[in-house]
Amino acid sequence: MKQEEKILTASDWIREAEKVAVLTGAGVSAESGVPTFRGADGLWKKYKATDLATPEAFNRNPELVWDFYNWRRELISKVKPNPAHFALVDLERKKSDFILITQNVDGLHQEAGSENVLEIHGSIWRVKCTRCEFQAEDRRVPLPKLPTCPQCGALLRPAVVWFGEALDFHILERAFQASKECDLMLVVGTSAVVHPAASLSLEAKSSGARVIEINLEETPQTSLLDLTILGKAGEILPEIVKLV
Ligand code: OAD
Numbered sequence: 001m002k003q004e005e006k007i008l009t010a011s012d013w014i015r016e017a018e019k020v021a022v023l024t025g026a027g028v029s030a031e032s033g034v035p036t037f038r039g040a041d042g043l044w045k046k047y048k049a050t051d052l053a054t055p056e057a058f059n060r061n062p063e064l065v066w067d068f069y070n071w072r073r074e075l076i077s078k079v080k081p082n083p084a085h086f087a088l089v090d091l092e093r094k095k096s097d098f099i100l101i102t103q104n105v106d107g108l109h110q111e112a113g114s115e116n117v118l119e120i121h122g123s124i125w126r127v128k129c130t131r132c133e134f135q136a137e138d139r140r141v142p143l144p145k146l147p148t149c150p151q152c153g154a155l156l157r158p159a160v161v162w163f164g165e166a167l168d169f170h171i172l173e174r175a176f177q178a179s180k181e182c183d184l185m186l187v188v189g190t191s192a193v194v195h196p197a198a199s200l201s202l203e204a205k206s207s208g209a210r211v212i213e214i215n216l217e218e219t220p221q222t223s224l225l226d227l228t229i230l231g232k233a234g235e236i237l238p239e240i241v242k243l244v
Helices: 002-018 055-060 062-076 085-093 108-112 169-181 197-206 235-244
Strands: 020-024 097-102 117-119 124-131 133-137 156-160 185-190 210-215 227-230
Touching: 002 156, 002 185, 002 210, 002 235, 020 085, 020 169, 055 062, 055 197, 062 124, 062 156, 085 097, 085 108, 085 235, 097 169, 117 169, 169 197, 185 197, 197 210, 210 235
Parallel strands: 020 097, 020 185, 097 117, 185 210, 210 227
Antiparallel strands: 124 133, 124 156
């Protein structure tokens, strides 16, 4: 199928669908200037995830982990949502039953105006206590070195999901439910290798939904899905949404 034909097909399928779910990954924010995790310039090429994004790493060296998160907070505070984020805002306005499930922690979907967003990997703009239940939004850039809990004085950590940690049960349950119920899922800018996030598209597919993937390159799921459109999310998504 030619690219224009794929874009037309995608917009037809979205128009026909009653319930639309979108799953996004780091590729959606790449054109805003937020580094992705995998691929040539990916964060996990330069740094070891096990040094920076695991509970063990934080126990061992909280200062190093906070330096990494403060660096990312500063970087993200300076960037803006791109046409991919805005196209998903338009799509939400066009479809009455719409959910956006994101693996991104940068908050750019909400900044663009998306409303029904499930952040399954947490948010870089939230902190939570390592001891008590305290959790809050904190947008200070940079945060004080080794920030502490206003309730109990223990060390605060970023409210993001690290490798080896379970996702929030209720959020994950809602994400699986939405994937099961949707008629159409758009999977945008994710390498589809980190589970359980990567299982959501397979859940949608096995429950009978059409699943469309938008990515710069093929992923391990490409052959299992209904349609893959190769290209930049910031270019492809606005073209599709314009036609819905
Ligand atoms: P990855 O960095 O693994 O994958 C990004 C994907 O986006 C790749 O498949 C790229 O080909 C694609 N991509 C890059 N630029 C793009 C563009 N402009 N348009 C379309 N696609 C583009 O990011 P994720 O799949 O989000 O987890 O990674 C999943 C999780 O692994 C993250 O949430 C994070 C990470 O470790 C945690 O922190 C728990």
